[in-house]
Amino acid sequence: xxxxxxxxxxxxxxxxxxxxxxxxxxxxxxxxxxxxxxxxxxxxxxxxxxxxxxxxxxxxxxxxxxxxxxxxxxxxxxxxxxxxxxxxxxxxxxxxxxxxxxxxxxxxxxxxxxxxxxxxxxxxxxxxxxxxxxxxxxxxxxxxxxxxxxxxxxxxxxxxxxxxxxxxxxxxxxxxxxxxxxxxxxxxxxxxxxxxxxxxxxxxxxxxxxxxxxxxxxxxxxxxxxxxxxxx
Numbered sequence: 001x002x003x004x005x006x007x008x009x010x011x012x013x014x015x016x017x018x019x020x021x022x023x024x025x026x027x028x029x030x031x032x033x034x035x036x037x038x039x040x041x042x043x044x045x046x047x048x049x050x051x052x053x054x055x056x057x058x059x060x061x062x063x064x065x066x067x068x069x070x071x072x073x074x075x076x077x078x079x080x081x082x083x084x085x086x087x088x089x090x091x092x093x094x095x096x097x098x099x100x101x102x103x104x105x106x107x108x109x110x111x112x113x114x115x116x117x118x119x120x121x122x123x124x125x126x127x128x129x130x131x132x133x134x135x136x137x138x139x140x141x142x143x144x145x146x147x148x149x150x151x152x153x154x155x156x157x158x159x160x161x162x163x164x165x166x167x168x169x170x171x172x173x174x175x176x177x178x179x180x181x182x183x184x185x186x187x188x189x190x191x192x193x194x195x196x197x198x199x200x201x202x203x204x205x206x207x208x209x210x211x212x213x214x215x216x217x218x219x220x221x222x223x224x225x226x227x228x229x230x231x232x
Contacts, residue, residue: 027087196231
């Protein structure tokens with residue numbers, strides 16, 4: 001991997017338009033937003049291998065590929081965000097809250113306009129468009145929350161992240177890899193045992209999924225946590 005002293009800072013312009021609906025007394029909330037981002041001079045990794053790479057040796061080993069960073073000509077990202085919430089406690093006039101919710105982002109386009117490299121690793125000419133790395137097409141959180149406003153507050157939630165592409169740096173024969181989708185569930189309960197004292201119990205990754213957002217950095221499996229806090 002080598003640096004590039006000719007890199008320029010990225011510049012971007014974002015547009016958003018949306019509509020929302022709120023009925024607090026009925027516990028209803030909804031929001032729909034369309035967004036679009038245009039980026040100029042986006043910084044992207046580029047790997048040179050094979051015939052395009054000058055012959056080189058390093059500590060007796062042949063250098064099979066070289067990665068550097070360049071300003072892609074442009075990037076385009078657009079998508080839709082949806083938020084929904086319904087509080088049955090408010091709808092039924094309870095003195096406690098029981099809310100179901102869902103928030104989702106759907107990416108409609110996420111592309112880099114990539115550039116080729118000369119043998120010395122500098123920008124040459126426009127080549128093609130490629131998917132922006134590590135951006136899932138769908139990212140959704142959902143769940144249910146309960147609060148009695150005196151003793152107990154609890155939450156059960158899930159998160160789904162769809163497939164996304166990334167760069168495989170260890171094998172130049174397969175420059176792009178696809179990360180699998182994942183779905184995880186978490187639960188939290190907060191008990192107000194007395195004025196100013198709270199006990200929080202958290203159970204994360206309930207199904208003990210082996211998942212990651214970046215390959216090689218797997219996130220924790222099923223785990224539990226107990227916290228006690230006291231306001232002074």
